[in-house]
Amino acid sequence: MKLSPAYRLAATVLHGFDEYRARFKQITADASRRFRDAAWRDAQQASASRINLYEEKVNDTMGRLQRTFSHEVLAHCETWGEARTHYAELISQRLDYELAETFFNSLFCSIFQHRHIRNEWMFVYSSREDAAHRSGIELCRREKVNGDWPGALAWALVEAPFENRFVDLERDTKLGAELLEAQLPPAIMQADDAQIELLKSVFYxxxxxxxxxRISGGGEQVPLVLPVLHGEGYGEEQGGDPRLHLDTVLTETDEVSIIFSFTRAYFQVEVAVPREFVDYLQQLMPHKPEGELYAAIGFFKHGKTEFFRALNRQVAKREDQFIIAPGVRGMVMAVFVLPSFRTVFKIIKDKFDPAKDVTHAVVREKYRLVKRHDRVGRMADTQEFSNFTVRQDHFDPECLEHLLAVAPSIVSLKDDKVIIKHCYTERMMTPLNIYLEECSAAEQAMVLKDYGNAIKQMAAANIFPGDMLLKNFGVTRHGRVIFYDYDEVCYLTECRFRHIPKSYSNDFQSGGAETLSIGPNDIFPEEFGPFMFANPELRRLFMEQHPELFDASYWQELQRAIIDGRVIDVYPYRNKQRFAGTVGQLVY
Incomplete structure (x- = not known):
């Protein structure tokens, strides 16, 4: 029996998806080995490789399609519609069917340049949108507490699939139990049915x-996260065998949400059933969007699919219109928002302000750099869209007029549709400059301290933000300061941090004519203050909190550490929450 072109097309796409999934699982499964061996550089490279993998496999599959089928077949929407039907049947029993649908969409959009987005030709909506089918696979392990919280924590740690031993399990479980006693609701602490439940997979x-x-009992439940780290210095004492320790115990929903933040690198975690895995995580973090949870466990392309579906649902409600984003307008990007969706949309302007010496291609490369880099909880993740199409009446007229004026090559009108050729989306935050104008003096001090910590933590990850103006940072609902403007971002090791020579400074102040030779990558931290703060009181406070940021030696020392191969981690919880042990690490 001769197979139809549509069936063969569907089978070819599925073959490409299988190759992608096999390699994805291989990289992910090796995370336990990297953790066991403390292979931190390997972990960084694996993270970037896994992000690049999706595009690589889409391109490989595209090449296979072009070699196998004529242009007429590939360019025919109805053929893709038939292929969609066959594909849905082929993946109907798969545990990762939703990821397979997104892969199909990626090929369709590559062929049609993100046009013809219709459910009859691709998976605008899932083929199993209303299905209540469950796999029957048990995702969790459970243990009754029976009044013995140290024992329950010992079970949680010892039964986890770690190959390294713990330095002092008794100490860890004692400290953990004391923390639980201080944090848990009395109903759980005193419940006869109290139990600890953990996903079998470890998040690396x-x-x-x-x-x-989570921990449940007495009709209540709270999330539970147990961060496990290598004990500093223990490997040498034990003949090179790295030992582990429990770093803290987290039971607050907001704390867990920060660990799964859109500002952090994706976890390496083995996921048997993606849909059910995400459902479970959403029970722990009910305010976290599905798309962000998919992205957090590595499925960032399907996270984009879920984001797009959620956006379509919100736009259809017609609660509000797209408007110009509040705050200072950017020199490179035009930014607009749909307020009810808590998302910003960013497009690159046709012409930049004279102070910006970059190109469209450079800006897009900067955003790709951040996507692949460890964002250390301080840089917002982005999604990239092509030929984003919305009805004209969903835009505030002033907003649409502005976008058409500053980016006519990107934004156009066709009948009653607004077509945006290319845009980025990010989570909406309050711009730092606006936050500082509206908050109390105590809140100013706290957020300025976090602003400095954000700069330091990005630097520790080999990222220099370039433009450190307040307007380029935002404040999340948790009060954390996040960087979100990437057109001048670069690797810290590419910069040349310099002290201003005293002779030049003195000569300049006396009106002398001596000049200072400055290269394109030269940076003088002593000049940061007036550049970052127009308000002298805020500048004074910030300089008291973070004096080292204005000293070139601080930056040079960080550069040396990075060049020497030191991997500095930034842990997603506050230092005061940690048990004794690890010194000199950057946290939160």
């Missing part, structure tokens, strides 16, 4: 391994 990221689940 950078230098940390996280056990994730």
């Amino acid at each position: 990221r950078n230098k940390g391994a996280y056990l994730v689940g």
